[in-house]
Amino acid sequence: MSLTFQGYRRPNGEVGIRNHLLIIPTVICSNQVCNRIQQLVPNTVAIPHQHGCSQIGADKDRTFDVLAGTGKNPNVGGVVIVSLGCEVVDPTQLAEEIRKTGKLVEVFDIQSVGGSVKAIQHGVQLAQEMRTKLDAMTKEAIPFSELKIGVKCGGSDATSGLASNPALGVAADALIAEGGTIVIGETTEIIGAEHVLADRCRTTETADDLYHIVNRFEKEVERMGADMRGGNPSPGNIAGGLSTIEEKSLGCISKCGTAPIEGVIEYAESIPQGGLYFMDSPGNDIECVSGMAAGGAHLVCFTTGRGTPTGSAVIPVIKITGNRICAERMADNMDVDVSGMLEGSVSLQEAGNHIWDEIRAVSDGQLTKAEVLGHAEFSINRIGPSL
Amino acid sequence: MKEKAMQKGVSVIVMDDRDHVATALRELVPGETITCEVQGNSVSLAVNQPIPFGHKVAVIHITEGDHVRKYGEVIGRAVCDIPVGDHVHVHNIEGIRGRGDQAGGEPSSAEA
Numbered sequence: 001m002s003l004t005f006q007g008y009r010r011p012n013g014e015v016g017i018r019n020h021l022l023i024i025p026t027v028i029c030s031n032q033v034c035n036r037i038q039q040l041v042p043n044t045v046a047i048p049h050q051h052g053c054s055q056i057g058a059d060k061d062r063t064f065d066v067l068a069g070t071g072k073n074p075n076v077g078g079v080v081i082v083s084l085g086c087e088v089v090d091p092t093q094l095a096e097e098i099r100k101t102g103k104l105v106e107v108f109d110i111q112s113v114g115g116s117v118k119a120i121q122h123g124v125q126l127a128q129e130m131r132t133k134l135d136a137m138t139k140e141a142i143p144f145s146e147l148k149i150g151v152k153c154g155g156s157d158a159t160s161g162l163a164s165n166p167a168l169g170v171a172a173d174a175l176i177a178e179g180g181t182i183v184i185g186e187t188t189e190i191i192g193a194e195h196v197l198a199d200r201c202r203t204t205e206t207a208d209d210l211y212h213i214v215n216r217f218e219k220e221v222e223r224m225g226a227d228m229r230g231g232n233p234s235p236g237n238i239a240g241g242l243s244t245i246e247e248k249s250l251g252c253i254s255k256c257g258t259a260p261i262e263g264v265i266e267y268a269e270s271i272p273q274g275g276l277y278f279m280d281s282p283g284n285d286i287e288c289v290s291g292m293a294a295g296g297a298h299l300v301c302f303t304t305g306r307g308t309p310t311g312s313a314v315i316p317v318i319k320i321t322g323n324r325i326c327a328e329r330m331a332d333n334m335d336v337d338v339s340g341m342l343e344g345s346v347s348l349q350e351a352g353n354h355i356w357d358e359i360r361a362v363s364d365g366q367l368t369k370a371e372v373l374g375h376a377e378f379s380i381n382r383i384g385p386s387l
Numbered sequence: 388m389k390e391k392a393m394q395k396g397v398s399v400i401v402m403d404d405r406d407h408v409a410t411a412l413r414e415l416v417p418g419e420t421i422t423c424e425v426q427g428n429s430v431s432l433a434v435n436q437p438i439p440f441g442h443k444v445a446v447i448h449i450t451e452g453d454h455v456r457k458y459g460e461v462i463g464r465a466v467c468d469i470p471v472g473d474h475v476h477v478h479n480i481e482g483i484r485g486r487g488d489q490a491g492g493e494p495s496s497a498e499a
Contacts, residue, residue: 158410158441161458162400192484193460221487228485229477241410241441243475244482247462305441323441342412344397 003178005147005363006139011102014074015146017298017363020045020314021131022076023123024067026094027052027087033116034082037123043135044080044127047313047378053087059384064089065268066380069294071098071105073314077134078104080127082119085111104130139365145179147363148271150292150300150315151255152185154285156233157240157305161251163322163341163351164303170352171301171359172257176275183271183297184256185281185288187217188232192246193253197278201261209264213280232283236306255303267381268294285310286379289317299362301355309333311375316368318358322351333369399423401446403459408443408475410457415444435472443475455480 008016023046025034031048038046047070051063067089071079079098083091095107106126110119151168153160172182190197194214201207221228233242242248262275268291271277279295281288289300289312299316302308305323307330321327324339336358340346346354362368398421399409409423415438422431425446438444443457449469454461463480473479 158443162402162410192462192482196460218485221485223487225487227482227488229482232485238477241439241443241476243443243477243480244463245485246460246482247457250458250460250462 002143002145003360004141004143005360006365007142007146007363008074008077008137009140009142010074010077012100014101014296015142015298016074016077017147017365018075018314018316019077019134019137020075021127021134022047022071022079022314023127024071024079024081024094025049025052026067026081026083026089026091029053029084029087030082030110033110033119033123036116036120037080037082037127040120040124041127041131043131045313045376047376049378049380051380051382052089054387055088055384056387057384059382060088062267062383063380064094066290066294068094068097069268069270069296070290070314070378072101073293073296074101075298075314076103077137078130079106080123080130081105081107082123083107083109085109104133106130143178144175144360144363145274147175147178147299147359148181148183148273148297149175149359150183150185150279150289150297152285152288152292152300153189153252153255153303154283154310155304155306155308156237156242156248156251157323158242158251159240159305159322159339159342160303161247161254163338164305164320165251165253165255166348167322167338167341167351168255168301168303168320168355169257170349171355172255172276173259174352174356175359176257176259179274181271181274182256182259182276183265183279183292183295184253184276185279185292186252186283187213187280188228188283189245189252190214190249191218191228192244193249196250197253197261200258202263206261206263210261210278213264240305255301265295267291271295271297282381284379284381286377287381289315290378291381299359301359304334307333309370309373309375310377311368311370311373313376313378316362317370317375318355318362318368319370320355332373335369397423399444401425402457405459406456407445407447407449407453408455408457409446411438411440411442411444414438414440433472435470436474438474445469445471445473445475447471449475
């Protein structure tokens with residue numbers, strides 16, 4: 001019998017491991033109204049952001065796709081969209097896109113309702129009613145084959161490549177063995193290691209796609225006339241012993257395990273079911289995790305050596321470290337400590353099993369440290385100028 | 388990457404037989420002798436400088452311009468000769484990739 005966890009079955013057949021009520025501002029101008037609604041209605045989460053207007057073309061589309069994808073994420077049970085009323089991101093179109101999932105969606109704009117006070121009042125009423133409906137939903141047993149996990153590293157040091165990333169790779173292989181899905185991103189952080197991943201692509205077309213996105217990124221760095229070093233690896237990476245982007249990349253890639261790469265997908269694009277996928281994304285922690293969440297990942301496993309508190313608005317983020325000092329100093333933020341690997345007390349397989357056990361518990365409802373502390377980071381990757 | 392079993396009490400780890408560097412699993416001090424496996428042989432070498440936890444030490448002499456390997460793969464290029472036992476880091480190796488500064492692009496300073 002296959003392994004199961006308790007999750008929410010959505011109207012479109014997808015599965016959620018959380019039951020969030022998400023409050024989406026279509027534009028920066030709606031942020032404060034959304035923040036106030038979140039404060040007044042318990043168990044809601046707002047995703048304030050800087051965008052939604054003065055944007056064109058692919059950049060505008062990307063903002064829309066991330067907002068829509070976050071609303072469509074199966075961990076979200078219902079959505080309240082707050083528009084200003086004159087912005088570039090179309091609130092009606094956004095609501096229609098999210099309604100395709102069959103979930104509860106409400107939308108209104110501040111200009112029509114008549115200012116902030118009335119908008120907050122209206123939003124609170126909608127959110128309260130929706131929260132009551134969400135709380136009446138029940139969970140059922142779901143096989144792990146339906147789970148989609150993002151793997152990410154951030155605040156890396158030398159222990160990431162030696163311990164936490166290989167251990168996460170073992171857990172990634174365990175999920176894929178159950179028929180589940182893994183997505184890895186951070187195009188920046190495979191520079192110098194892309195040949196290793198390309199050799200693992202299922203088809204030559206996928207390998208070509210992988211080389212293409214790496215070349216595209218490296219050309220952008222060349223256009224800026226800068227050495228990546230100092231930006232990535234960051235000053236903290238360098239202090240931790242990582243000398244070049246190549247060294248960082250070669251330590252990064254083990255976190256996705258050993259399965260073949262089935263395909264390369266765009267930032268925030270819907271993640272296909274089953275096997276390992278590569279999402280073209282920046283290495284920036286919040287932008288990458290937000291892109292994975294918008295693609296439909298249920299949770300992210302996040303390795304770190306320096307330590308970071310990062311969470312996400314709609315998905316649990318499990319923090320894993322192979323650095324003993326980080327595990328002790330940032331115990332508030334670390335969920336899994338695999339530093340015993342570097343002291344000879346824990347094997348690679350044992351560390352991987354430890355992470356897999358944590359994935360199972362979190363999928364079943366156990367809160368991560370980031371969730372307990374209220375970390376609900378969200379940000380949208382930009383690919384164009386503000387007008 | 389093959390699994391390297393880590394034994395209790397080891398000071399450094401070499402990830403692959405092709406590597407020029409070992410990674411320090413504790414802080415190393417100048418003058419101390421460390422033992423590690425280099426190209427299949429157990430080798431003892433003296434540490435020349437302080438090596439912080441997680442940083443690299445040369446286990447094979449590296450000549451200026453040589454590719455430097457860790458995980459069996461190229462992590463950069465030596466900008467000077469690096470003797471065995473030296474700290475290997477940003478002062479003596481450089482990245483080969485993502486080098487917009489060498490590609491003749493627009494300067495990235497705040498001039499604009």
